[in-house]
Amino acid sequence: xxxxxxxxxxxxxxxxxxxxxxxxxxxxxxxxxxxxxxxxxxxxxxxxxxxxxxxxxxxxxxxxxxxxxxxxxxxxxxxxxxxxxxxxxxxxxxxxxxxxxxxxxxxxxxxxxxxxxxxxxxxxxxxxxxxxxxxxxxxx
Numbered sequence: 001x002x003x004x005x006x007x008x009x010x011x012x013x014x015x016x017x018x019x020x021x022x023x024x025x026x027x028x029x030x031x032x033x034x035x036x037x038x039x040x041x042x043x044x045x046x047x048x049x050x051x052x053x054x055x056x057x058x059x060x061x062x063x064x065x066x067x068x069x070x071x072x073x074x075x076x077x078x079x080x081x082x083x084x085x086x087x088x089x090x091x092x093x094x095x096x097x098x099x100x101x102x103x104x105x106x107x108x109x110x111x112x113x114x115x116x117x118x119x120x121x122x123x124x125x126x127x128x129x130x131x132x133x134x135x136x137x138x139x140x
Contacts, residue, residue: 002089004096010048015092016040017085022076036076039088044069049096057099071095 001009022036043049043057043065061071073095075088111119 002093004093005100008048008050008053008096008100010041010046010096014041014046014048015089017088019081020074022084033081035079035081035084036074037081037084037088039073039075039085039092041071041073041092042069043071052102053096053099056103057096060095060099 001011002015004010016039018038018040019034020036020038021034043054043061046054049057057071058065058069064073065071071092073088073091075084075091077087078084
């Protein structure tokens with residue numbers, strides 16, 4: 001089990017890894033060795049994810065989520081397979097951790113009287129400044 005938070009963990013069997021050729025620097029190995037990692041995690045059918053975390057993860061994942069509900073993370077930052085595997089796994093864990101956090105509810109508040117006065121005062125000062133920049137009107 002891979003720990004995500006104190007109360008949430010996912011099974012290693014739920015993660016599927018495949019190796020592909022990476023683009024970018026790599027010297028002579030770039031066309032021979034498959035160092036990039038494509039990590040797949042089935043968000044829709046994971047028994048370890050609570051429904052609210054699953055919904056937030058769908059929203060956070062964006063284009064990385066397929067129509068079937070599979071999260072695909074591609075890691076090719078490093079030149080070795082092992083470091084790319086670690087990178088992809090860490091990115092998956094951070095995404096799930098982000099989805100596990102409940103967003104704080106915003107309680108609508110009204111502006112205070114003092115803040116309204118400050119805003120109007122600054123608008124008046126700005127207006128005076130701009131009025132002084134104008135060319136004087138001709139008196140006939």
